[in-house]
Amino acid sequence: MTALVFLDADVSTGRIANAATAQLSVLDQGVTRGDGIFESMLYTKGVVRKIDAHLARLRVSASTCDLILPHEERWRAAISTAVAAFDAATPSDEAVVKLVATRGPEGTSEGTCWVMVSAAAESGRLQRENGVSVMLLDRGYDSRAAERAPWLLMGAKTLSYAVNMAALRHAKKQGVDEVIFTSSDGIVLEGPTSTVLLAHRDGDIKRLITPTLETGILPGTTQGAIFEAARAAGWELGYGPLTPEHLMDADGVWLVSSIRLLAPVNSIDGTTLTLDRELHAELTAMVNNIA
Known part of the structure; x- marks a missing residue:
């Protein structure tokens, strides 16, 4: 109903x-x-x-x-x-x-x-628990397009989601769960319905990073709430620009959204990623406490 x-x-x-x-x-x-x-x-x-x-x-x-x-x-x-x-x-x-x-x-x-x-939908809970496989797709514009062409409405959450849904259908046909868009000049952007997060651990220092908003991506409400909780917990925070190499080298990569919450990325373009289970547990606890 x-x-x-x-x-x-x-x-x-x-x-x-x-x-x-x-x-x-x-x-x-x-x-x-x-x-x-x-x-x-x-x-x-x-x-x-x-x-x-x-x-x-x-x-x-x-x-x-x-x-x-x-x-x-x-x-x-x-x-x-x-x-x-x-x-x-x-x-x-x-x-x-x-x-x-x-x-x-x-x-x-x-x-x-x-x-x-x-x-x-049950799919959100399953991706939260089991993680997702991802492929990188070119979004078709460079990372400065939002600055040059504000009429593209790239920072707004509009009903024009045909391209986003087409990207997800394409991924499914390739046997992959999800997509991370990149700009034509090689900068990591966002998922069709999610924000990208990555984390690094260096001894006692924990660092959380998300792509820069200057590329025209949608500001994620879940990403923002996680950053607030991570800052309070003593994590270092950063905003891109990020490249696919940064994703491959991270100690954890996640797609986050309001309904799915925190879904770990298991692989990108067929390459298995590292996931620091302790970092994942900490971030999951933060997400679960968001009001």
């Missing part, structure tokens, strides 16, 4: 709708052009995790895309309504709370906004 709540202007707590029946105009530009933004949050143990960070990133994406959003309190009210409806019908250990905002039907000035809550 999927709980669906629209943010109608005249319903302060959100309008509950039937997700199994038609609800969206075929003229909505989110459908016809992928012109919109979204966020996905994990709902578990009665808590929507990192809701503040996701709402903040939604606002940034909206600003980047010149979209006007409802007030944050209306989003929070709609989320509460959707979560309550989901719990009443199909309680689940893990669920996905998805926020969507489009530019609305063509010829109008009003956008369409809604919240969906549905059970999380």
